[in-house]
Amino acid sequence: MYALMMPVTITIDDRLPMKAGTDRTLYAKVGRDKSVWSPLYEKAFAKFHGSYEALVGGNPEKALNTIYGAPGVMINAKKITVNDLWDLLVENDKEEAMITMGCFSGTAEGVVGGHAYSFIKTLKLSNGTKLVQVRNPWSVEKYKGPWGDDSSKWTEKFKKEAGYEKMNDGAFFMPMELFHSTFGITWINYDTDRMWRTHWLKLDDNTNSPGTNRKCGSGCTRHEFTLKSEKT
Secondary structure, three states, X not given: OEEOOXXXXXXXXXXXXXXXXXXXXOOOXXXXXXXXXXXXXXXXXXXHHOOOHHHOOXXXXXXHHHHHOOOEEEEEHHHOOHHHHHHHHHHHHHOOOEEEEEEOOOOOOOOOOOEEEEEEEEEEOOOOOEEEEEEOOOOOOOOOOOOOOOOXXXXXXXXXXXXXXXXXXXXXXXXXXHHHHHOOEEEEEOXXXXXXXXXXXXXXXXXXXXXXXXXXXXXXXXXXXXOOOOOO
C-alpha cells in the first residue's frame, strides 16, 4: 500500500472475522474459486486505516491511491458535456487508467444510489451508438435500462461487436447519454507503471506564493522550483 505516495508494508495474520455460527466471512467474501485474497487484503486495508469501521463508505479514488499509489482526479458530471466526458473515458481507457463512478441516487433503470461502480470499457457500435460497460462490485445486476442484458437492442451483429455475454456478473452496457446523467461523479486514477518518480529535499525555501488548496485557501503556500533537463 501507499501513504503520501510512498510504499509501506502492512503485516497481518490469516485469521478473518466470521459470521457467528457459519463458515462465511463477515465482510469481504471468499471468491467463487475459494480464493481468500480479497478478505485478507481487506484486513490489511482495515489495519492501515485503524479498523474495519473506518472502511464503511468512502471514495474509490482515495482507495486506489492507497492501494496503487496512483494519483487521481474527480470529474463532476455537471461541469462536463456528454461528448467531452466520452472523449475523456476513451482517452484514459487507452492509457489503462483505473476509472470508477458514483451514483448519488437510485434510478428507474436499476442503478443503485449511494454506490460506486467500476468502469470496464467504452464501445462505439457500427451504427454510431456509444456505449459504456460498467460493473457493480456486488457482482449482481439490477440494471434494466437500454442496452442492458435483457435489452431487445442486442442483435447478433452488435453482440459480436461488443463481445456481449449474458451473465449475472455485475457487468452491463449502458448508452453514454445515460451514463452521463446517472453517475454524478467519475474518478480517474492514472496508471503509474510507465511513470518515473524522483524525490527532492529543498532547503532554505523562501517561496511565498499563495496556495489554492480548498481546505486552507490563501493560508497555504505553494512551493515552487524549476527543473531543467539536459536532453533537448
